[in-house]
Amino acid sequence: MTQKPPQPVRRGVGELVFQTIQDLHNAGRIATRSVVKEMTGQSYSVVDDHVKRMLEDGRLRRVSPGVFEPVEELPAAQAISLTVLPSGMAKLEVGDACLDLNPADCRRIGSLFRGSSEEMTSLQGARELTDAIADLRRQLALAQHRVDQQDEVIRRLQRLPKQAEIQFL
Secondary structure (H helix, E strand, O other), X not given: OOOOOOOOOOOOHHHHXXXXXXXXXXXXXXXXXHHHHHHHOXXXXXXXXXXXXXXXXXXXXXXXXXXXXXXXXOOOOOOEEEEEOOOOOEEEEEOOEEEEEOHHHHHHHHHHHHHHHHHHXXXXXXHHHHHHHHHHHHHHHHHHHHHHHHHHHHHHHOOOOOHHHOOOO
């Protein structure tokens, strides 16, 4: 009896779309339907169908129209405390675990977390900037609408014809 070679595991298109969105998110890039379409080689209708299902299932969230990110499934947060003793030693408690750290350990741990801290600060700044730009665009559109309304009122009060109503001789 001969054994067949193991078949490669085939991922569904939905998992490919989700993994692509997750990879883009992890790289700090924006996952739009056009980027996902390009990276997966799928059509817009296929990408839209899978994204719609994942939004309904709670696997994705809509950041803005046409922009998606995965909903992070993190373990429950634990209680964390750091106590610095007069001797310079520190006690770091995470959940039920307790570490006794000397000053050199504290410095090394701090330097290891520095990159993560800077990355989080950068990502938060980018998100706040994106939100501020979206808000400014909404305000600009509203202001433009008000100006258009005011121009129309002034045109009517002065009984001026619209540009399209002007007849050239």
